[in-house]
Amino acid sequence: MAEEAEKEITTFEDFKLNKQLLNAIEEAGYTKPTPIQLQAIPLVMAGQDILGIAQTGTGKTAAFLLPLLMKVKYAQGQHPRALIIAPTRELVMQIEEHITLLARYTDLRHTAIYGGLGPKTQIENIGKGIDILVATPKRLMELYLKGDLILKDLKTLILDEADKMMDMGFMPQIRQLLEVIPRKRQNLLFSATMPEKVVELSEEFLEFPTRVEVTPQATTVDKVSQVLYQVPNLRTKIELLEHLIQDAESLNRVIIFTRSKKNAESVSKFLEHREYGEVRAIHGNKGQNTRINSMEAFKGGDIRFLVATDVAARGIDVTMVSHVINFDVPFVYEDYVHRIGRTGRAEQEGAAITLANEAEMYHIRKIEKLIRMQIPQLPMPTTVEVFKTPFEEQQEIAKAIDHQKRQDNPDFKGAFHEKKGIPKGKPKKSKGDPKASFWQKTKKKGSKRK
Template sequence: MTAFSDLGVDQDIIEALASKGIESAFPIQEQTIPLALPGQDVIGQAKTGTGKTFGFGIPVVQRLGLTPEPGVKALIVVPTRELAVQVYEDLQLLTSNRSTTVVAIYGGKAYEGQIEALKAGAQIVVGTPGRLIDLSNQRLLDLSHATEVVLDEADKMLDLGFLADIEKIFQKVSQTRHTQLFSATMPGPIVALARRFMTNPIHIRATDPDEGLTQANIKHVIYRAHSLDKDEVVARILQAEGRGKTVIFTRTKRAAQRLVDELGDRGFNVGGVHGDMGQEQRERSMAAFKAGKVDVLVATDVAARGIDVDDVTHVINHTIPDDDKTYLHRAGRTGRAGRTGIAVTFVDWEDLHKWALINRALDFGQPEPTETYSSSPHLYSDLNIPAGTKGRLTTAPKADRPPRGDRPARGERRSDGPVRNDRRAGEGSGEPRQRTRHRRGEGDVVAAEHGAPAEAPEGQGTHDGQGAEHHDGKPAPARRRRRHRRPAGGAPTGA
């Protein structure tokens, strides 16, 4: 590994990196930093999790100098809010020994704090296209002096339909600029964008010739699973030996929240990041995951590029991604910074055609995923799950019920309701249950002693329009409801 000092990086930046234990450059950094520091336009292409942020961040910070003048001099454009936060934090580290200030500009947060940071003279802006254009149109963000421009995760910009916004942003920045473009994949429209807005860029591909399309340090496990058994399988995987932080991806935000609730009920320490959550909630959940307060994060693809956590050991695709690019970005959340990782993918029966396309594109050589259930022996051996593991850490709380000795016996009247069951005799009495019918009309009480059914006296079983009884001799509903309304003295109402 190459030391940053060998790449011409300033000592204060080297010290800032060393404070976090970062002392050697990754291949993408080793190849791009020496080119970008003098001002060469660079296209950096490398798999996610290989250190692209420092690859463009170090040249940007160093080229601005130790004490840059107030005002926006550098602009880093990212596709998602989560990625904006991650890049902002990395640049905060790089500028920790300098007077340079960094501000993150993205939606879902109040304008006031972002505007105040801009008015205070922040020199580096990290932002998403929508909020950048919004503040620029309001003349609250001046990009005309931005001479350092970076497009990060450019292929995701294409997927989210941001290319038109990117063109608007390029019209607002300085025409004399140093431009860097970083991406995990390089589709045609991104290449065309680079040709339009970059000057003689050098294309750097930081890959190992024997690595293949997927990272060699990630173990890929593909299962054909039943949708009703997935949660149980996930819960058992989460108890595998050596499991650290785990990211679980779902296709929809509703599925994400349902899985958060389900795993929480099973006793796991779980958080979520999806579109139904407010931005503050998403940031708190992500911060708790990075800090280790929760070790399972359920997310939709909106967060796939912003989860920059080195110690993620497992990625689980609860639902299969739509294409091979999404698969790579999901799986790239593990095996970062040279570590090893495991990516588990569940394929539903109706999604086998999607897996066929991903398998062919990534050359997995697994056209038929292994049919797997929570009880399958190979599940335990493949993922190092202890024998006998079940899918629940704690028992779900039971509804509050009185102790058995305090419950009324069958047939006894509760204080708050009617007789529970009139079919059985009183417990322990040895006699049939006595039944009593109260009729309110004249205050008469007709009772049947020792189990004999009560019968109305002759002539009182019909309704003559004068009394309160129905044709069957029972009180009218209104009178029955009034029966329990007694004054404080205890006498019936109207008595």
């Protein structure tokens, strides 16, 4: 049936999606369905349970979101009717960003819950009424057991990256969840690999599932040269970025990728303030007309810098992009391939420059495995000032490294203790505080333009 669907369907219109979704798909830059979407979407819309073998980067998020949004349709009731579980905060946040993008012309209510911050705001968002909930397993069960979350209206359950979920020791929470949610529901399970634990979970979780399987396209563009700088902190990244863009002749049309909307705005404001050339930012909070106008101006050569998040940049097809700069390393590794593929198009040479702090180097090693090559690392230029890492940023990096060790080794007990060695009271913000705006922190000196 999956093969038959793949032969018959060639466009998103062929899935018989509603106009609201088709408009959002077009604006998001999706041009044609990927293999996993061709196989999975008709089956999910038909109400079948799915066992999907697919890595991130194959289009699997839209493969389960588009039919889910068709199924949930419009805001209704107080409690979630669809639940998506993912193993990490970063993945949960990215899935919710995809929902925001694809559900923008619907009235559907959605929110994300995860650890790493207090639950108060998350509880308030749930209390306002939601249709779709995206969650990490631990925070989900924490709020459920406290009575802040009611799951009796659940009709669809999606487990994403099940293999990573098992590696991180979340089987008890998943089993606990399966005991308390309605038995009559549609189930979707996606996993990059099928180890024994995932097979065991799929047998407990799915009813007569249809298996769909695709392999990721993880090849980098041959004509793109790649280099890497290890940079200790955000402030030094700003200094290095400013150093790199001095060469206006070489770096004449540059896409700068950030991991968050906040960083995209901050980087663009910094560049505007320094007057190194025309700059535009595109991300999920920008309206359709703003994004279209920015893209057209960039294509026309009127803009030197386009600062973008991964989701907003989907579908960018611009020739003559001289450089891609990864200001932040993507947590979704296939996004690295998508990013650097923006340069080196139409038989042109291209270059990709990545800036990574100590915690991000973990993700660089995973990316290198995916692209089957080591990214050449360059020493920090001697003319770039290296700043001391502020206290709060040190804490964030240490927590991230601790989390990475736990991901790779579920038995790791944790070397980082937040309370250890921290003086009482809130630490004072330094000028290098990552939460201060980029351009304010760099007012200390004049423009470096030559």
